[in-house]
């Protein structure tokens with residue numbers, strides 16, 4: 161007996177006799193296609209999804225409560241763990257907001273270094289997203305190519321900060337320590353030789369891959385109006401034709417001096433989200449190659465006189481001013497004295513706009529540190545995108561939205 | 571004063587109080603007029619609701635009200651940002667939901683409810699989102715301890731021989 | 734469990750079984766957070782966990798014998814984790830990967846469980862936040878060693894582990910008359926502070 165199309169039934173199909181043939185499928189919280197811990201309760205009509213109810217919070221670990229307990233430098237180790245496939249972007253977003261609250265202007269060298277690492281992180285984020293999306297749709301080779309490149313980026317981060325995964329590299333008003341020439345040449349080789357090759361490999365594997373295109377084209381379409389109304393940002397919004405990029409609109413760090421384009425799509429489906437990500441990687445590489453040749457010399461931290469940055473080890477041990485300042489910043493009843501006010505600072509993270517709304521009561525720790533997490537908002541789009549599609553499209557849509565559970569739940 | 575500020579002042583008089591810090595323009599709105607203000611802003615082109623932030627002002631210096639809810643708006647045409655704030659108080663902090671204007675507020679309001687217990691009147695599906703359903707406290711309130719009240723270890727243990 | 738074997742036969746059978754089990758551990762990646770990405774890195778080409786016979790990641794608990802808990806486990810996730818553990822067939826082992834899974838790590842908050850060993854038995858702990866892939870490989874090697882050393886064909890060694898193996902709960906050891914409830918959460922903190 162042919163089944164009536166799902167669209168004829170109201171969305172909230174409950175247990176009335178008419179809908180008895182609809183069945184419920186539990187998807188997650190531990191499922192390979194979710195990559196992380198999220199759960200979907202799908203109501204199915206045959207293969208078609210009538211209704212999807214996401215259930216999240218399987219990784220809610222109290223980040224924001226910790227933000228009220230740790231000081232402005234300590235909390236950077238926690239924000240690292242938020243979007244864990246591009247940790248450095250979270251650090252930059254966090255300290256961007258903190259510096260905005262305190263009214264600090266960074267040194268040019270620090271700005272350039274932060275720009276470079278933010279773009280490297282963007283590349284690594286998009287690589288994993290594209291690779292994992294391909295993996296879910298059956299293409300394991302693209303995933304392996306992408307992961308190989310991520311290892312190269314890990315090496316760069318490890319050289320710079322000592323930790324390959326969660327560098328915790330930024331500090332209020334500066335960086336943990338300076339970079340060296342070896343780091344610069346690592347980046348040069350990465351941008352000139354290694355990355356373009358991997359990018360072409362992945363693009364060749366996927367761009368004209370019949371299976372990949374068939375499973376992503378026209379799937380999960382988000383129109384421009386919906387994208388704005390439902391608060392989407394970043395690549396997801398840009399793939400729907402919303403021309404909005406915080407890097408261009410409110411240039412922070414060194415983006416003002418660098419030449420790059422905002423990649424937009426028009427389709428709003430999974431394929432165009434994939435293409436936007438691929439395009440953004442190229443733009444990031446362009447930004448890095450400009451920035452890496454022009455890193456200004458000079459200090460990485462703002463002036464010691466401001467009494468806001470942690471002095472380096474040699475001045476802590478060898479000079480009385482350094483010692484006093486170190487003491488001032490690390491005694492838990494001293495630390496920073498930001499203005500008693502609230503402010504929001506936004507950056508463009510790989511996933512979308514990542515900002516922190518900071519409330520300060522004049523103490524060394526934030527009174528409230530609210531994250532504006534792009535994954536959280538993008539996942540709330542999911543029920544809207546998946547309705548009416550087949551169950552096999554769930555991995556495609558999830559993969560194209562790039563949901564990171566730790567950022568989703570915080 | 572930007573155009574939208576002038577317009578709000580004209581329409582709502584002293585129901586809106588403005589404050590500027592760095593590049594953030596914050597507008598303190600009285601709860602009764604809140605929904606009208608939001609509709610007005612939407613009509614003026616603020617079409618993107620970026621974020622809903624709940625704040626508990628329990629230990630805040632010189633705070634008069636217990637809770638604040640801040641809505642971050644963006645005008646995608648001009649790139650302007652606006653921050654609209656309402657202040658609420660115990661025993662039942664409640665504010666009208668803006669779901670009718672921006673669909674994106676759905677989960678943000680649920681999160682704020684989950685963390686602070688602020689009720690958004692008119693929200694279609696106001697349930698807990700991050701914490702388990704049976705959880706009774708609101709963890710981001712300032713009177714809730716960082717390490718919880720022992721809920722996190724309130725589970726049975728599986729022994730190896732049970733396997 | 735299995736029928737009683739005569740002793741002289743059992744040692745040889747144990748040896749054969751352990752050889753098979755140790756060299757083909759099938760992991761169930763219970764990857765919740767950042768450590769899960771390092772777990773992926775361990776499985777991909779540079780570190781290649783296949784060299785140690787543990788590359789067959791299966792996402793169905795019924796096909797696995799090694800649960801790798803990679804990442805923090807929070808209140809909502811504990812029942813899920815226990816259920817997955819119970820669905821895995823015997824013999825099975827558990828690696829707790831990363832500081833969060835082993836002790837709560839940096840997340841000493843209301844939602845995060847301070848060590849999964851409070852709720853399920855753990856065989857190998859891997860320190861690090863996240864552990865480097867080499868460390869995870871080391872853990873797999875150590876686990877293989879443990880299987881070879883202690884494994885028996887009818888899995889007798891598990892039946893003996895009848896006691897709670899997690900960290901001692903501080904409040905459990907002190908008589909109620911002797912406890913003073915300090916502000917905070919005396920009963921559940923793993924570390925006493927302030």
Ligand code: SF4
Pocket residue numbers: 241766767768769803804805830831832833834838839861862863864
């Ligand atoms: S141990 Fe560190 S890397 Fe691993 S899940 Fe915890 S925070 Fe993430």
